[in-house]
Amino acid sequence: MTRRRRCGEFEGIARYFAPLARAYPFAFGLRDDAALLRLRAGEDAVVTSDAMVAGVHFFPDDAPDLVAAKLLRTNLSDLAAKGARPIGYQLVTAWSAQTGEDWMAAFARGLAGEQRRYAVALMGGDTVATPGPASFAITAIGRVRRGAMIRRSGARAGQDIYVSGHIGDAHLGLLLRRGDFRLERDKVSARYLLRRHQLPEPRLVLGRALVGLASAAVDVSDGLLADLGHICEASGVGARVELMALPISRQALRAMALAPATRLALASGGDDYEICFTAPRAVRERIVRLSARLGLPLTRIGAVIRGTGVEAIGADGSAIRVDQTGYRHF
Ligand SMILES: [Mg+2]
Structure with a gap:
């Protein structure tokens, strides 16, 4: 995760988000430019992204931990539909004036709970501030036996x-x-x-x-x-x-x-x-x-x-x- 020193709040990123990457050793504690994805022989990586914008995909007064949980779960749902087993995820956050440090802390707590539930870890991402509404995007990464991903294109008449x-x-x-x-x-x-x-x-x-x-x-x-x-x-x-x-x-x-x-x-x-x-x-x-x-x-x-x-x-x-x-x- 690229850390941008803009204001004190962003010092909080290390506190709230770096711990989420602990369970994935190849995220290097979010202290490198990129994470490493190491697959086993005979596997494919399955990659999918979903974004949420305040006021569009969630209510600005929704609980931050629930917003975080839903964002991660919608991404895991895409992996599920493809027959993939999740490994981890990248997170891009654009914080607004409405999402202060308390909000950020609750959001990270929500992710921590979900990580335990689904055995995934944060692998990296980016953080920025925005004058507009807050928005969050996750790219989830999963693995599947080579060639076994379930596509949308296999339906045949009579099935x-x-x-x-x-x-x-x-x-x-x-x-x-x-x-x-x-x-x-x-x-x-x-x-x-x-x-x-x-x-x-x-x-x-x-x-x-x-x-x-x-x-x-x-x-x-x-x-x-x-x-x-x-x-x-x-x-x-x-x-x-x-x-x-x-x-x-x-x-x-x-x-x-x-x-x-x-x-x-x-x-x-x-x-x-x-x-x-x-x-x-x-x-x-x-x-x-x-x-x-x-x-x-x-x-x-x-x-x-x-x-x-x-x-x-x-x-x-x-x-x-x-x-x-x-x-x-x-
Ligand atoms: Mg989908």
């Missing part, structure tokens, strides 16, 4: 489409956070949905288990239907999704009675950080067993078809065509 966990919790959590509706009588569900929005769980164990099983995979960050659309585009196929087959949590079902949110909205709202993947029909049994072994729902929600784009089938059998510009009923 099944699955999604892990539950879809729509994070969207409802965001609506709650924005005050678009209330769940006053059910605080337990409200807390659960908010948590799912603020602190997604990267499906790392699942991702690794999908190597050799899934033909294509993506993590759900833009919304299930949009991200499935990315698989379709890269694979040159279409997809048909049954909205009634979507795995909706009981907390989300309760909230939907009050929230301005349909199943189509849950499938379009982003931030679930579940894994959407395709797989040949021949491995259906293996996926059922994998779901039981992980204690994680893996729900078959549709099929890969010839053509282009994503088609969502409603409860009444009507088809809704989904593309980048929105929905078209036909």
Whole structure:
């Protein structure tokens, strides 16, 4: 991490961030110009980046440790979808007038907790000050057996489409956070949905288990239907999704009675950080067993078809065509 001596606050970088690099010996305590990435024979490095800007990707009054945790987790989620095992990450921070030393300390504490949870370490990065809103970017680095990274481009017509966990919790959590509706009588569900929005769980164990099983995979960050659309585009196929087959949590079902949110909205709202993947029909049994072994729902929600784009089938059998510009009923 390049340290720039601009103000006293940046002296704090060494205090708050250098300890995060201790667990990765080839980061040299952040005292060199670069870190070293040493892979084992027969492995590929998988690299992915995600950024967050105050007021755009998080609320300026969000807890700093949660902001840090979500930033790291969204990056780990991308590694998960590729079947990779995380090694560490680079962090670039642009601190604003609103993110003083207390904020910075809490942000670093958040990262420390996540590092223990996911066995990763800080490998380097850069720090600057900005007159604009604070922004943070992480580049996560993982490893995978050579050639085994799960691409977006392997889906073939006739294969099944699955999604892990539950879809729509994070969207409802965001609506709650924005005050678009209330769940006053059910605080337990409200807390659960908010948590799912603020602190997604990267499906790392699942991702690794999908190597050799899934033909294509993506993590759900833009919304299930949009991200499935990315698989379709890269694979040159279409997809048909049954909205009634979507795995909706009981907390989300309760909230939907009050929230301005349909199943189509849950499938379009982003931030679930579940894994959407395709797989040949021949491995259906293996996926059922994998779901039981992980204690994680893996729900078959549709099929890969010839053509282009994503088609969502409603409860009444009507088809809704989904593309980048929105929905078209036909
Ligand atoms: Mg992604």
